[in-house]
Amino acid sequence: MTELVAEELVHVYREGGVRALDGVSLRIGAGERVALIGQNGSGKTTLVRHLNGLLRPTSGRVLVDGADAATLTVAQLARTVGLVFQDPDRQIFAPSVRDEVEFGPRNVGLAGAELRAAVANALAATGLAEAASVNPYDLGGSRRxxxxxxxxxxxxxxxxxxxxxxxxxxxxxxxxxxxxxxxxHRSGRTVLTVSHDMRFVAETADRVIVMRQGRVVLDGTPAEAFGPDAWEVLRSTHVEPPLPARVGHRLGLASIATDASLLDALREGAPGAGERPQ
Amino acid sequence: MAAVAVGGFVGPLLLVALGVVLPAVLAGVIGQLARLTLLLSLPIAISAVLVNVFFFPGGETVLLRLGPITATAEGLVFALEILVRILAISGAITLFYLTTRPAELVVDLERRGVSPRVAFVASASVQTVPAMVERAGQITAAQRARGLDTEGSAWRRVRGIVPIVGPVILGAIGEVEERTMALEARGFTRPGRRTLLWWPPDSAWERVLRWAVALAVPVLIVARVAGWLTWLP
Structure with missing residues (x-):
């Protein structure tokens, strides 16, 4: 079980001197399902690249399972923190889907039956088992x-x-x-998602961290993060709450964020629920 | 070209000072120019100096003996001449790269009647290097995140070349196709002259300076051939 901690993390990019992280402190417990949201340039990607050592802090530190990430190489951290980049075309190089999937596990020391099982499970989970021998560039963008x-x-x-x-x-x-x-999540892994898709965030995260200009400005459950009390903060970082949160607010319901919770709230007796429109 | 025409090493050095260093200081890019020029020219400069100092044919004045090979004064002088030419060429190219905006280059070439296709090729050439460097940086980050060890032994670094170079090349090829279609979609191949909404300012003294430089090259070639520059070491 792995815990991630950021302590007063500051990162200033050499090119342009942009202060992308400005004193971020947070703790992500083992097995948590967390979403990181905020406008473009708010520091989300910079933050996650510190978790596996691709970026090093200007000041402050990152602890991965209690160990200072600054003392570990990226290759060592990659055994603990798996980071999936946004653009698949900036990493695919192997002649077949199977070879491409094998690259990472081989690097972190998997071999033999364990490697074959890990690759087979990953291919099955992503629906790519039948395409294992296909050249990755013959797949569509979504499948890549x-x-x-x-x-x-x-x-x-x-x-x-x-x-x-x-x-x-x-x-x-x-x-x-x-x-x-x-x-x-069920298998006990910690999942951290960076996303602009608020519906997806509301439905897949138990905790939402909102960033603005390199700082954490909100940290709570989806119901808290997308509730009316947080809208001013969300607006300041150009994030629109998901539709159920807005509809629920207009109907005077409690703070809700997902389609399912909106339907539940309506069934439980929202004003006018169950009545036919006149 | 002028540095090659002048001969010797004092003349080319003066040309580098006047034609490369001074403009770079005025443009505020002298630091970047020094770094990039050294990066560009160092490998070829080192090999040129070593080959000429130790293997210059006909060298008689011995400076140093290292077993079967001998360093000669004539070889050293010739190596210095080669060195300043390499510096002049790489310095001029780097200065052009650091001070020329690709968009302005394209517009100015088109204004002078160059075909949009040729102008685009010129612009793409200038833009390709930083774009490839940026792409390679992102690909390296993605592969390192999958455990590729680029900080270990020399063998591990060599093993990392294919996973990095592969996507750089494949991506560049894909990008060319995308860019071609995007240009086609915006009427790039339409025949006929284009109407330019804007072009870079070109003051009278800039025109005079350009013509002066253009005239100086044939003048220097004639002077060199006629033997008028023999007083320059």
């Missing part, structure tokens, strides 16, 4: 994105970080990513 995800799933890292996993996915692809997150 799932391939990138499979490549990290097969590494069996206790922490899974997904950067914009639903971008470019159709409804079926989004549903598959949602199922993958649920499965990873």
């Amino acid at each position: 994105k799932l391939l990138a995800l499979a490549g990290v799933l097969a590494m069996r890292t206790p922490v899974l970080v997904l950067d914009e996993p639903t971008t470019g996915q159709d409804a079926r692809g989004v549903e598959r990513v949602r199922a993958l997150i649920d499965e990873a």
